[in-house]
Amino acid sequence: MALLSVEKITAGFGGFRALDDVDLKVGQGELVGLIGTNGAGKSTLFSVATGYIPASSGRVHFAGQDITGLAVHHRVRRGLARTFQVPREFSNLTVFDNLMTAAPEQEGEKLSALVFSRGKIRQEEERLTAKVCDVMDFLNLRGVEGELAGKLSGGQKKLLELGRLLMLEPKCIMLDEPFAGVNPVLIEQLCERVIELNQRGIAVLIIEHNLAELARIVPRLYAMDRGRVIAHGSPDAVLADPAVREAYMGGVI
Amino acid sequence: MEGYLIAIFISILIYLLLAGGLALQYGFTGLVNFGHVGFFAIGSYTSALLALKGVPIPISLAAATALAALSAYPLGMIALRLGGDYLAIVTLGFSEAVRMMLQTEEWLTRGMHGLPGIPRLFAGWVEPQKTDLLILILLVVVCVGVFFLIHHIIKSPFGRVIEAIRDNEVAVRALGKNPAQFKTRSLMLGAGIAGLAGGLQAHYLTFISPEQYVPLITFYIWIALVLGGVGSLRGVVMGTVLLVGFLEGSRFIRDVIGGVSEVQMASLRIWVIGVALICVILYRPQGLFGSSPKRSR
Numbered sequence: 001m002a003l004l005s006v007e008k009i010t011a012g013f014g015g016f017r018a019l020d021d022v023d024l025k026v027g028q029g030e031l032v033g034l035i036g037t038n039g040a041g042k043s044t045l046f047s048v049a050t051g052y053i054p055a056s057s058g059r060v061h062f063a064g065q066d067i068t069g070l071a072v073h074h075r076v077r078r079g080l081a082r083t084f085q086v087p088r089e090f091s092n093l094t095v096f097d098n099l100m101t102a103a104p105e106q107e108g109e110k111l112s113a114l115v116f117s118r119g120k121i122r123q124e125e126e127r128l129t130a131k132v133c134d135v136m137d138f139l140n141l142r143g144v145e146g147e148l149a150g151k152l153s154g155g156q157k158k159l160l161e162l163g164r165l166l167m168l169e170p171k172c173i174m175l176d177e178p179f180a181g182v183n184p185v186l187i188e189q190l191c192e193r194v195i196e197l198n199q200r201g202i203a204v205l206i207i208e209h210n211l212a213e214l215a216r217i218v219p220r221l222y223a224m225d226r227g228r229v230i231a232h233g234s235p236d237a238v239l240a241d242p243a244v245r246e247a248y249m250g251g252v253i
Numbered sequence: 254m255e256g257y258l259i260a261i262f263i264s265i266l267i268y269l270l271l272a273g274g275l276a277l278q279y280g281f282t283g284l285v286n287f288g289h290v291g292f293f294a295i296g297s298y299t300s301a302l303l304a305l306k307g308v309p310i311p312i313s314l315a316a317a318t319a320l321a322a323l324s325a326y327p328l329g330m331i332a333l334r335l336g337g338d339y340l341a342i343v344t345l346g347f348s349e350a351v352r353m354m355l356q357t358e359e360w361l362t363r364g365m366h367g368l369p370g371i372p373r374l375f376a377g378w379v380e381p382q383k384t385d386l387l388i389l390i391l392l393v394v395v396c397v398g399v400f401f402l403i404h405h406i407i408k409s410p411f412g413r414v415i416e417a418i419r420d421n422e423v424a425v426r427a428l429g430k431n432p433a434q435f436k437t438r439s440l441m442l443g444a445g446i447a448g449l450a451g452g453l454q455a456h457y458l459t460f461i462s463p464e465q466y467v468p469l470i471t472f473y474i475w476i477a478l479v480l481g482g483v484g485s486l487r488g489v490v491m492g493t494v495l496l497v498g499f500l501e502g503s504r505f506i507r508d509v510i511g512g513v514s515e516v517q518m519a520s521l522r523i524w525v526i527g528v529a530l531i532c533v534i535l536y537r538p539q540g541l542f543g544s545s546p547k548r549s550r
Contacts, residue, residue: 071431072426073426076426076427090417090420090424092416100413101425106410108410109430109435111442114405124410164424
């Protein structure tokens with residue numbers, strides 16, 4: 001039984017079909033890659049699965065339930081979280097506060113609690129601070145915890161986004177080009193972290209153009225082209241698939 | 254002279270309350286509210302009408318705060334699902350609709366004739382000339398209280414979320430939070446504060462009429478925020494003190510230097526504000542007193 005299952009999804013903008021009858025499954029605790037040329041529909045698929053863009057037909061199931069009609073925040077609360085191709089940090093908040101904000105269901109987010117349960121909020125803040133510290137240690141963000149997130153390097157912003165997801169304790173994370181624009185040393189580090197998260201039982205779906213890096217870490221791969229899934233299976237099989245080679249490299253290799 | 258200074262300070266403090274409400278909405282949540290004066294007007298008329306019916310002033314002020322906040326709720330539900338620019342137009346339209354209603358619903362508001370004889374704060378407590386000083390003291394207390402409250406709110410987990418919404422709303426949704434809920438609350442809080450300011454002003458002036466609630470008031474507050482800096486409460490306070498102090502105080506300058514007519518002075522005033530605004534935007538876009546908006550732990 002798949003954790004995330006996208007079934008016969010079609011979506012488009014105006015007359016353009018960005019996704020055409022797409023099927024994709026991510027099992028419990030699985031690590032899956034998604035490749036495709038620019039404009040293949042990968043990010044759109046992410047947006048449809050997470051609720052940012054409505055599907056014109058097809059269903060999305062998560063953890064055994066149909067979530068097709070749910071709003072973004074309701075899907076996240078069920079454990080389906082994502083990052084963005086271009087990092088969306090809270091630029092005027094510190095790294096620490098970015099992570100604190102991410103914690104779900106905080107008592108202190110209620111205005112009434114600010115008046116009536118201040119002690120409870122203080123305890124909660126202490127508990128979350130400890131959790132944020134764990135996440136910062138895990139992602140090596142300790143040195144920049146007091147920096148404004150807007151001032152971080154591109155790679156650090158990607159780490160921070162991953163950190164915010166971890167605060168949510170998700171069941172499945174969808175990473176949109178986590179290695180793009182990141183220096184090779186940091187890519188190594190990110191890769192290790194993603195693998196470690198996956199070993200902890202979090203399912204991961206990664207969009208990535210860095211095929212070598214991706215093929216190294218994922219056991220299973222989907223390839224998309226022009227809104228359709230054109231191949232899926234082991235990285236070797238997918239990368240050797242004629243349709244994939246045609247789409248990706250114009251058949252030159 | 255002393256009475257004049259008190260009047261200037263009262264004016265500054267009322268604007269300060271308005272600016273505090275807008276700072277919460279725009280500076281910390283990123284809501285472009287161009288209709289702040291509408292909530293101010295609702296507060297003024299609510300408190301004035303109730304007090305004229307014999308309701309004690311503290312209760313009428315509470316009702317003014319509550320009604321102004323409530324009036325922001327439907328506005329929030331409609332507009333906060335839209336992007337920022339739409340909210341700007343919707344709120345501007347809202348404040349003008351409020352003003353038109355005050356003009357036309359004569360059975361309730363006496364229309365353009367205005368409402369005279371609104372009970373004054375502290376009337377009967379001391380001799381009439383001294384009430385101004387008491388009102389000033391009350392306003393200082395209210396302002397300190399309201400700014401303390403705003404400070405407390407923006408340093409709380411709720412404040413963290415509204416600032417996150419200001420920075421990147423899409424990412425807030427990606428964290429499983431519903432931005433519309435937080436934005437509605439922020440809009441209501443700011444509107445409530447504006448309503449309280451309106452009520453206090455009505456019980457100070459004792460006469461209100463629809464033409465006091467023109468959009469220019471909203472934009473004066475915006476100018477104060479831009480001058481002082483939107484991302485910090487210190488900037489908001491300093492911007493408001495400078496702007497309103499200048500607007501009100503320049504009348505006094507005319508008496509001293511002489512040779513300038515009232516009309517010339519009015520034009521000069523607008524000219525100076527315009528130049529100041531341009532200079533601030535060019536050379537100090539974060540505002541005169543706007544520090545980096547970094548949150549302290």
